[in-house]
Amino acid sequence: MxxxxxxxxxxxxxxxxxxxxxxxxxxxxxxxxxxxxxIEIVSLLTSHIAWGNRKMICRDCxxxxxxxxxxxxxxxxxxxxxxxEDGKNIHRTFFGRDLxxxxxxxxxxYKRHGSLEAFAxxxxxxxxxxxxWCLAAALNRELASANEHFGQSQRCLPGxxxxxxxxxxxxxxxxxxxxxxxxxxxxxxxxxxxxxxxPLDVHVxxxxxxxxxxxxxxxxxxxxxxxxxxxxxxDREDPVKYDFALFGLGVSGE
Numbered sequence: 001m002x003x004x005x006x007x008x009x010x011x012x013x014x015x016x017x018x019x020x021x022x023x024x025x026x027x028x029x030x031x032x033x034x035x036x037x038x039i040e041i042v043s044l045l046t047s048h049i050a051w052g053n054r055k056m057i058c059r060d061c062x063x064x065x066x067x068x069x070x071x072x073x074x075x076x077x078x079x080x081x082x083x084x085e086d087g088k089n090i091h092r093t094f095f096g097r098d099l100x101x102x103x104x105x106x107x108x109x110y111k112r113h114g115s116l117e118a119f120a121x122x123x124x125x126x127x128x129x130x131x132x133w134c135l136a137a138a139l140n141r142e143l144a145s146a147n148e149h150f151g152q153s154q155r156c157l158p159g160x161x162x163x164x165x166x167x168x169x170x171x172x173x174x175x176x177x178x179x180x181x182x183x184x185x186x187x188x189x190x191x192x193x194x195x196x197x198x199p200l201d202v203h204v205x206x207x208x209x210x211x212x213x214x215x216x217x218x219x220x221x222x223x224x225x226x227x228x229x230x231x232x233x234x235d236r237e238d239p240v241k242y243d244f245a246l247f248g249l250g251v252s253g254e
Contacts, residue, residue: 005211006234012245021183021244026050027175029061033072036187040116040176041072041106043185047172048102048156049091051201060091064099076106094155101153105143117176117188126190132169132197133161133221165224171199174240183244196240197228203250204243211246 022028030042046061067084068075075081081103088096106116113119119142120126120135128134136157143156158164178193179186198204200219204227208214213230216223231239248254 002233005213009234009242009245012249013241016248017180017182017241017244019182021248024054024058025183026054026057026061027183027185028058029065030175031185032065035073036117037073037110037115038071039185039187041076043172043175044106044116044169045072045099045102047168047175049094050168050171052092057091064090073110076103076110079107081107098153098155101143101147101150102156104146104150105139105156108146109139109142117190120188121190126195130197131191131195132166132173135173136166136169137161161221163220165200165220166197167199167201170197170224170240174199174243178238178240180238180241193238193240194232194236197224198231198240198243198246200224200227201247204246207246207250213246 022031026046029046030039033039033042042065045064049060049064050057065072067090069080081100084096084100086095086097086100088099090096090099109116109119113122119138120131123134123138125131125134125138140157140159140161144152147153157169158166173188173191173196175184176188177186177191177196178184200223202219205214205219205223208227214223214227216226228239231242235241
């Protein structure tokens, strides 16, 4: 059964993890850039608004890049974001005030460290067993510090790190770390693909339960750990590649 299931997933990965996948997925936006700093900023921001209808997500990611004049690193470094109106709708319940909260923190991170990867290295996330949660905690600290005089936002990174599946940040790290040269970009060398955790959305969770890969009923951090541990039995070096299979099969209804 296990060998048959692995073969099914491998075949689905080979069929779905193709260049044409990019055209309908938010990964298309960081892929437009060549600078590692631009790529990581766009990866973080576009993955952050990647919830809901995919067409709506891509539409709003496009608007977000236009808002940054298609120069994300310069936009963050020079602080142009303070001109964004608080009430400007970015995506669903994420507004200008929330985006500015995020960008003030990134401005501080890039001013001190030069890149998000260098900041992550300074926080030793490569040595942590749960690198995305470690990075989220460090970013939350920086965002809070940078916004000390502006108030808080509940629409940026999750604060409940003990329970959150951290789907969007895990997806951004998949883009930044996996380096198979097809869809994901692999510009970070701080982490290995083997250290990544599955980005757990509804499609991935439902498909995983149908396959018997996931027993936990809640879509939370424990479910992410459980599923990723099972996928590591199929491929210890690159367990998160199966995100393509589980997500793709779920979206298509197969």
